[in-house]
Each structure stands twice: as structure tokens, then as C-alpha cells.
Amino acid sequence: MSGTEEISGLTRAAAATALHAGYMPGFGNDFETEALPGALPEGMNSPQKCAYGLYGEQLSGTAFTAPGHQNERTWCYRIRPSVKHTGRFERIDLPYWKSAPHVLEDVTSLGQYRWDPVPHSEERLTWLTGMRTMTTAGDVHVQAGMAAHIYLVTESMQDAYFYSADSELLVVPQEGRLRFCTELGVIDLEPAEIAIIPRGLVYRVELLDGPARGFVCENYGQKFHLPGRGPIGANCMANRRDFKTPVAAFEDRETPSTVTVKWQGRFHETRIGHSPLDVVAWHGNYAPVKYDLRTYCPVGAVLFDHPDPSIFTVLTAPSGVEGTANIDFVLFRERWMVAENTFRPPWYHKNVMSELMGNIYGQYDAKPQGFVPGGMSLHNMMLPHGPDNEAFEAASRAELQPRKLDDTMSFMFETRFPQHLTEFAAKEAPLQDDYIDCWDSLKKRFDGTPEGNWE
Numbered sequence: 001m002s003g004t005e006e007i008s009g010l011t012r013a014a015a016a017t018a019l020h021a022g023y024m025p026g027f028g029n030d031f032e033t034e035a036l037p038g039a040l041p042e043g044m045n046s047p048q049k050c051a052y053g054l055y056g057e058q059l060s061g062t063a064f065t066a067p068g069h070q071n072e073r074t075w076c077y078r079i080r081p082s083v084k085h086t087g088r089f090e091r092i093d094l095p096y097w098k099s100a101p102h103v104l105e106d107v108t109s110l111g112q113y114r115w116d117p118v119p120h121s122e123e124r125l126t127w128l129t130g131m132r133t134m135t136t137a138g139d140v141h142v143q144a145g146m147a148a149h150i151y152l153v154t155e156s157m158q159d160a161y162f163y164s165a166d167s168e169l170l171v172v173p174q175e176g177r178l179r180f181c182t183e184l185g186v187i188d189l190e191p192a193e194i195a196i197i198p199r200g201l202v203y204r205v206e207l208l209d210g211p212a213r214g215f216v217c218e219n220y221g222q223k224f225h226l227p228g229r230g231p232i233g234a235n236c237m238a239n240r241r242d243f244k245t246p247v248a249a250f251e252d253r254e255t256p257s258t259v260t261v262k263w264q265g266r267f268h269e270t271r272i273g274h275s276p277l278d279v280v281a282w283h284g285n286y287a288p289v290k291y292d293l294r295t296y297c298p299v300g301a302v303l304f305d306h307p308d309p310s311i312f313t314v315l316t317a318p319s320g321v322e323g324t325a326n327i328d329f330v331l332f333r334e335r336w337m338v339a340e341n342t343f344r345p346p347w348y349h350k351n352v353m354s355e356l357m358g359n360i361y362g363q364y365d366a367k368p369q370g371f372v373p374g375g376m377s378l379h380n381m382m383l384p385h386g387p388d389n390e391a392f393e394a395a396s397r398a399e400l401q402p403r404k405l406d407d408t409m410s411f412m413f414e415t416r417f418p419q420h421l422t423e424f425a426a427k428e429a430p431l432q433d434d435y436i437d438c439w440d441s442l443k444k445r446f447d448g449t450p451e452g453n454w455e
């Protein structure tokens with residue numbers, strides 16, 4: 001993956017195949033891919049001897065007995081079985097990466113909060129040391145809830161690998177480019193794209209273009225899938241063909257390396273003498289995937305009113321309660337606003353779900369100022385919020401011509417669980433103390449007349 005010289009024991013042609021980076025279209029397909037010809041067994045999973053002397057191994061993403069339409073697993077054909085990629089574990093500390101439950105006595109999570117982008121510093125940070133948890137929700141021990149993180153990355157992980165047994169990670173870059181070298185292939189990721197790294201998948205993150213910053217939703221619960229479209233039908237919103245899963249790619253590298261495992265909120269390190277990214281061929285439906293948010297086809301109000309933001313759901317992770325997500329990933333992107341006689345921005349509301357938002361680029365219609373690219377906001381469970389005074393004034397008085405909302409991409413991690421601020425979010429990150437003031441100048445317009453007072 002990072003140079004032919006690192007691939008031993010292969011012909012030049014085979015090495016080229018092994019290095020080939022590419023993607024296969026689809027979401028949750030049964031994929032098959034091999035980096036060396038004939039490495040994938042035909043018609044069976046466990047031949048007595050696998051081609052090339054590989055080991056066959058199954059990675060289960062759902063219980064063996066999960067219903068057929070939810071069952072996910074992948075068969076890997078690898079240089080060594082995974083059991084050779086772990087040894088004795090030693091606890092290590094990644095003090096900024098927190099897991100739920102993480103409720104602090106001296107931190108109040110009840111409030112409307114907004115942060116400026118967390119700035120880069122002189123500190124050299126990798127995907128692991130640069131992860132900064134902002135909120136946690138639910139309980140990692142019972143596989144329910146989530147955490148929202150900001151990552152700051154200034155250097156690649158070198159001979160260092162990671163997997164999370166706790167969670168799948170939804171990665172939302174805002175600045176810089178990253179390469180995820182995973183057991184199942186390579187994903188390159190840039191702003192306006194997202195990736196899902198499944199629970200249990202081993203990977204290393206390289207910095208392609210830095211520094212890099214972005215958001216991560218760590219999902220402790222059931223996997224993200226595509227929402228049903230209901231009466232919208234078979235098309236629009238996120239389309240399956242726009243999701244891309246990498247082709248097989250492997251490393252045959254014998255160097256002292258570390259594998260870090262996140263398990264029950266704690267980090268454990270083990271030392272091995274080779275790269276664990278040694279899957280030469282695989283088939284199955286449990287795999288990493290990336291998606292370009294610019295291919296998301298928004299469907300909205302074409303005559304009047306402002307629908308619920310669920311119309312912009314890209315991915316949803318169920319919680320077990322029907323229609324009530326553990327997490328919805330919702331996208332507010334460029335679109336036409338055409339509704340007649342309508343207050344077009346989001347309405348004022350209180351929500352039983354909790355809403356964490358991030359800005360990828362541009363301006364968000366409910367908050368023309370202050371919610372900036374790289375910034376985040378939190379409107380917790382049952383906390384009122386809505387357009388600031390500037391947005392309310394402008395939208396109430398606007399001439400309602402069709403208008404394109406351009407240069408705008410924000411998102412929401414919406415969870416059924418209340419979100420708790422970490423110490424970092426409350427005390428270190430650039431919290432805007434004056435956020436609450438954005439509603440201060442909203443006037444009383446009721447004066448007893450049907451028109452109200454619009455002076």
C-alpha cells in the first residue's frame with residue numbers, strides 16, 4: 001500500500017495488483033474481491049487448504065442468527081489469522097477519547113451550546129491521539145448510544161493499527177485528506193465525503209493532506225443503514241450505487257508494529273512483528289464504505305411549509321424502538337427554497353431527540369452568523385432552539401421568490417439519548433459563551449391586532 005519495496009515475496013505484477021486502489025459500488029452488497037488471482041475460494045468458504053497458503057477467517061458484524069436481511073459477515077483470506085495480530089494486552093490511556101456513560105458532576109449539559117472550530121496546535125497528533133470527544137450518550141456497555149468527536153490529525157499512524165470493538169465510526173471530514181488503510185482495502189477521504197468504518201475492522205490512518213480536522217460519530221448500537229423512503233419511492237436521498245467499498249489490498253510487511261483495541265471504553269495495546277492488514281481476498285457484506293455527500297439528492301417542500309428534517313436523513317442506525325433512531329445522520333446541503341407563504345428556515349422547536357450539529361462548509365440558514373465551518377452546536381433533549389434573530393427577521397420579511405441555498409453543507413447527529421458534554425467540550429474547546437444571546441433580540445410582536453407589530 002505504501003510502496004512496492006514493502007511487498008515481499010510477490011512478482012511485480014502481483015504487487016501492482018495488491019497496491020491497486022479502487023472501489024466497488026453499492027451499499028450492503030455481497031461483494032467479492034481478490035488482490036491476487038485465484039485467492040478467493042470458489043463455491044465454498046473453508047477449503048481444506050486455501051490458495052497461496054492463506055488462512056480463511058470469518059468476521060461477523062451481526063449475531064450468527066440475525067435475520068437474513070440484516071445478517072452481515074465477511075470471509076477473509078489472509079496471510080495470518082487475526083489471532084496472530086493480537087498478543088498480551090497492556091492498558092494504555094487516550095485521555096481525550098471518552099465513552100458513555102461519562103456524566104460529570106461539575107459539567108452542565110442542559111443548555112444550548114455552540115463551539116468555534118477546535119484549532120490545530122503545535123502538538124503532533126494521529127488519528128488516535130487527536131480524537132477529542134465532545135459528547136457521549138447512552139452506554140457503551142450495553143451497545144446503545146453514541147459519542148461525538150472532533151479529530152485533529154497532523155501525522156500518519158506508523159506501524160500502528162487500531163480497531164474499535166465498541167463501535168462503528170462514521171467519519172465526516174471538514175479539512176484535509178485522510179487515507180484509511182483497512183484490512184479490506186483502502187479508502188481515501190476528503191471533505192464532503194463520509195466513511196463508515198465497521199466495528200472490529202483493523203486499520204491505520206495516514207495523513208494525505210494536512211492538517212486534517214473533522215467529525216466522528218461513534219455508534220455503539222446497531223449499524224447504520226439507509227432509511228426507507230416510504231412514498232418517495234425507489235430513488236432520491238442517498239442512492240445505493242453512490243456508496244463505494246474498497247477492493248482488496250494487502251500488506252506483507254514484517255516490522256515491529258502495535259495494534260490498539262478500543263474495548264468497553266478502554267484502550268489496550270499489543271505488539272506484533274508484522275502488518276495485520278494482510279487480507280488478500282474477501283467476500284461478504286460487512287465492509288467499510290465511503291459516500292460522497294455531493295451525490296445526496298434532497299427532496300423537500302415544493303409548495304408550502306417546512307417539513308421535518310428527517311427528509312434529509314442520509315443514514316439511520318436503529319435503537320430497537322421502531323422509528324426512534326439510536327442515531328440519524330442528517331444532511332443540510334445546497335437546495336432550492338420555493339415554498340410559498342412560508343417561514344422557510346427551520347421552525348422553533350423542542351425535540352425529544354438530542355441534536356448535535358456540525359458545519360462542513362458555508363452558511364446554515366437558521367444561523368447566518370456564528371455557526372462556522374468546523375464549528376459544532378448542541379441542542380440537547382427537550383431544549384428549545386431555532387433561528388436566531390437575524391434569520392427570523394430576514395425570513396419573515398423576505399420576498400418569497402424561488403431561491404437557491406448555495407454553498408452550504410451542515411449535518412446533524414440526532415440521537416434518542418441525551419448527550420453529555422465532556423470536560424474537553426465544556427472547558428477546553430472554544431465554547432461560545434454568548435451563543436444563547438442570538439435569541440435575545442427576538443421581539444414580542446403580539447399587540448392584540450391580527451397583523452401583529454412588525455415595526
Ligand SMILES: O=C(O)Cc1cc(O)ccc1O
Pocket residue numbers: 307308309345346347349355366379385386412
Ligand atoms: O435545529 C436545527 O437547526 C436542525 C433542524 C433543521 C430543520 O430544518 C428542522 C428541524 C431541526 O431540528
Ligand SMILES: [Fe+2]
Pocket residue numbers: 349351355379385
Ligand atoms: Fe433542531
